[in-house]
Amino acid sequence: MTSHATVLLHPGFRVGSIDRRMFGTLIEHLGRAVYTGIFEPDHPTADEHGFRGDVAALTAELGITIARYPGGNFVSSYVWEDGVGPDRPPVLDLAWRTVEPNTVGTDEFLQWAERTGIEPMLAVNLGTRGVDAAAALVEYCNGAAGTRWADLRIANGRERPYGVRLWCLGNEMDGPWQIGHKSADEYGRLAAEAGKAMKRVDPSIELVACGSSSMEMPTFGAWEQTVLEHTWDVVDHVSMHAYYQEHDGDRASFLASGTAADRFIRRVVASADAVAARKQSDRRLTISFDEWNVWYLSRFPGETNLPLQRDAPRIIEDVYSALDAVVVGDLLVTLLNHADRVPLACLAQLVNVIAPIMTEPGGPAWRQPTFHPFATTARLAQGEALDVRVFGPTTATARHGEVPVVTAAATIDGQSVAVFLVNRGTEEIEVAIDHPGASLTLTTGHQLTADDEPARPGPEHAEAITAEHLRTIDLGGARQDDRTTIVLPPESWTAVSSVMTS
Numbered sequence: 001m002t003s004h005a006t007v008l009l010h011p012g013f014r015v016g017s018i019d020r021r022m023f024g025t026l027i028e029h030l031g032r033a034v035y036t037g038i039f040e041p042d043h044p045t046a047d048e049h050g051f052r053g054d055v056a057a058l059t060a061e062l063g064i065t066i067a068r069y070p071g072g073n074f075v076s077s078y079v080w081e082d083g084v085g086p087d088r089p090p091v092l093d094l095a096w097r098t099v100e101p102n103t104v105g106t107d108e109f110l111q112w113a114e115r116t117g118i119e120p121m122l123a124v125n126l127g128t129r130g131v132d133a134a135a136a137l138v139e140y141c142n143g144a145a146g147t148r149w150a151d152l153r154i155a156n157g158r159e160r161p162y163g164v165r166l167w168c169l170g171n172e173m174d175g176p177w178q179i180g181h182k183s184a185d186e187y188g189r190l191a192a193e194a195g196k197a198m199k200r201v202d203p204s205i206e207l208v209a210c211g212s213s214s215m216e217m218p219t220f221g222a223w224e225q226t227v228l229e230h231t232w233d234v235v236d237h238v239s240m241h242a243y244y245q246e247h248d249g250d251r252a253s254f255l256a257s258g259t260a261a262d263r264f265i266r267r268v269v270a271s272a273d274a275v276a277a278r279k280q281s282d283r284r285l286t287i288s289f290d291e292w293n294v295w296y297l298s299r300f301p302g303e304t305n306l307p308l309q310r311d312a313p314r315i316i317e318d319v320y321s322a323l324d325a326v327v328v329g330d331l332l333v334t335l336l337n338h339a340d341r342v343p344l345a346c347l348a349q350l351v352n353v354i355a356p357i358m359t360e361p362g363g364p365a366w367r368q369p370t371f372h373p374f375a376t377t378a379r380l381a382q383g384e385a386l387d388v389r390v391f392g393p394t395t396a397t398a399r400h401g402e403v404p405v406v407t408a409a410a411t412i413d414g415q416s417v418a419v420f421l422v423n424r425g426t427e428e429i430e431v432a433i434d435h436p437g438a439s440l441t442l443t444t445g446h447q448l449t450a451d452d453e454p455a456r457p458g459p460e461h462a463e464a465i466t467a468e469h470l471r472t473i474d475l476g477g478a479r480q481d482d483r484t485t486i487v488l489p490p491e492s493w494t495a496v497s498s499v500m501t502s
């Protein structure tokens with residue numbers, strides 16, 4: 001039996017502009033993200049700087065706009081000076097218990113980002129270090145000739161400042177696993193002082209304060225309040241991180257991850273607005289959702305159980321299924337619906353480590369199933385997000401309570417309208433897109449359906465999943481007045497592009 005839902009959209013009802021920086025990623029010194037991920041000098045596609053051309057091409061195809069670097073947990077014991085200039089000591093990275101060769105450092109990363117047209121977002125170490133090292137790194141990157149750290153950059157071969165605009169004040173400082181983990185008061189004070197010094201070096205930078213590592217953290221909410229009380233006058237955004245997975249075969253809860261993310265965003269917004277109210281401020285702080293993805297964290301042994309390793313070990317190389325890809329598509333729907341408060345977001349991560357792109361050393365690079373909904377959304381979601389309303393069935397889930405079966409987002413850019421739809425249910429659903437007073441001509445559709453096949457590693461499997469589950473549909477067709485109907489298969493993600501006329 002086919003059930004029904006209605007998606008109401010009107011070009012006049014808008015959430016806000018889509019900041020292109022919503023389609024960011026994280027590139028961490030972790031496992032094979034950097035070494036044999038983006039960087040592999042001996043690879044046949046490597047450029048003159050040692051960076052893989054095949055990975056750069058897939059990164060461009062994915063539509064990545066910003067890249068957060070160098071971590072992640074890694075940054076919390078990172079000594080950035082070890083990664084610049086001629087002397088590069090191998091050091092023990094305490095986050096992932098791996099020997100870090102320091103072959104790639106700030107200059108190599110920033111120059112790769114420049115060549116690939118990606119805006120860098122640098123994180124400073126507020127775990128083992130503090131104000132001095134953070135301000136010095138801003139000066140190293142952005143300072144004009146004539147002072148110590150800017151001159152060091154020039155001596156290292158880079159005359160022109162990089163002009164790095166986005167800076168994270170540490171990483172997940174609420175997490176007990178973090179090197180240099182702090183209480184909210186300890187972190188808030190340090191972040192306020194580091195941020196103040198960093199903005200004295202370069203007032204044009206944007207700063208992100210660490211929010212919570214997940215909505216399930218015992219300190220969630222209180223952490224944001226305390227940290228923002230301390231940092232209100234210096235920060236521009238607060239971060240949030242969230243990873244989702246299927247637990248014990250509970251598909252319904254997993255498919256509702258977008259609702260969990262939606263609640264998380266609303267709660268962070270509420271926390272920030274509560275601080276604003278207390279400070280008699282009308283400012284609406286924005287969110288940097290700078291780590292999000294599907295991650296089978298329950299299979300991860302934990303940082304303390306990792307053996308000491310070297311030579312870019314394989315750590316958290318999750319292999320994704322079509323179901324995971326549908327969830328990624330749904331999480332993007334959530335982000336679009338919060339475009340007004342979430343200008344920055346990073347799919348964590350880019351290559352090999354919980355990533356849409358995989359590589360083999362000396363071998364191929366390929367797209368995981370999760371690559372496709374991201375690439376399509378990044379390409380089609382242009383202009384402004386529309387404030388869509390969904391009327392449809394709900395379903396009970398063990399983890400998230402009652403959730404909508406159909407989710408939707410839509411964007412408008414001139415006459416181009418893109419609609420993103422997810423059917424989380426196990427039955428086909430007919431969706432009526434109501435656009436009263438306007439006509440829609442659908443052009444192309446992209447559809448991804450899940451199944452219950454477990455994910456298997458390797459390019460052949462990833463390609464087989466894509467061939468079986470990803471369809472591009474030519475909808476080139478009739479102009480529909482007021483209402484357009486579309487059928488969503490069970491457990492599917494759909495994106496349609498269209499032209500709207502009044």
Ligand SMILES: O=[N+]([O-])c1ccc(O[C@@H]2O[C@@H](CO)[C@H](O)[C@H]2O)cc1
Nearest residue numbers: 028071072073074171172213214348
């Ligand atoms: O919920 N947890 O148990 C949990 C544990 C670790 C964790 O780390 C984050 O995810 C890592 C991988 O992207 C990044 O390096 C770090 O910022 C994020 C969440």
